[in-house]
Amino acid sequence: MCFDARRHPQAQRIYHTGMRLAREAATSLTTRHATANLVASAAYQAAWLGHHNDAAALLDIAASTPELPSAVAAVIADRRIYAAGRRHDPEAILRFRDEALGPRLCRRAHTVVDNLAHQGLRGRHHLPGLSRLRPAEAGRPPSAQPRRDDRPHYPRDHLHAVLDLADTVHQRGDGDQARELLDRAERLISTVSSQRMMHRLDSLSSAVAAT
Known part of the structure; x- marks a missing residue:
């Protein structure tokens, strides 16, 4: 915790x-x-x-x-x-x-x-x-893509995988797909209580926005 x-x-x-x-x-x-x-x-x-x-x-x-x-x-x-x-x-x-x-x-x-x-x-x-x-x-x-699931059994891990994939495609130069994944992460963030994931989402969103 x-x-x-x-x-x-x-x-x-x-x-x-x-x-x-x-x-x-x-x-x-x-x-x-x-x-x-x-x-x-x-x-x-x-x-x-x-x-x-x-x-x-x-x-x-x-x-x-x-x-x-x-x-x-x-x-x-x-x-x-x-x-x-x-x-x-x-x-x-x-x-x-x-x-x-x-x-x-x-x-x-x-x-x-x-x-x-x-x-x-x-x-x-x-x-x-x-x-x-x-x-x-x-x-x-x-x-x-990570498995799509509106109610994943492990919501924090699901969000983590989405953010990691967004990071991956961003580093490979696909800004549009990274933004799509970040939009999905924004919808998922309300399902978890994790400062670590919130900080990761904010940091990655800033990096993608700057490109």
């Missing part, structure tokens, strides 16, 4: 407190799995803030946790795809995507990755490094 409210120092303190408590708690698989999820959340914030080395290191730690439940493994996989996109590493995007959709994860985990990573792959994970790949290498066209 602090991260989404753009209260980043407070969010980092909460993450660090959780990790310290995990070290002090009795060692068990449950504790390790909860800690892996917490570390992945801290990595997501680090990637969002542009701390790419920290994000990659934290995600390596989270992913190395033994016997991860499939749902936690799927979330970590999605974070790795996102972090690779943020640091403009197209090869890592494809590698982590293939790992996320491989046979190691069960059907439930594939559903989580579908809901999160696949929609993200159509926008945020192509930003902007993946757009340098040929379509055949990427496996999916970077211009693919």
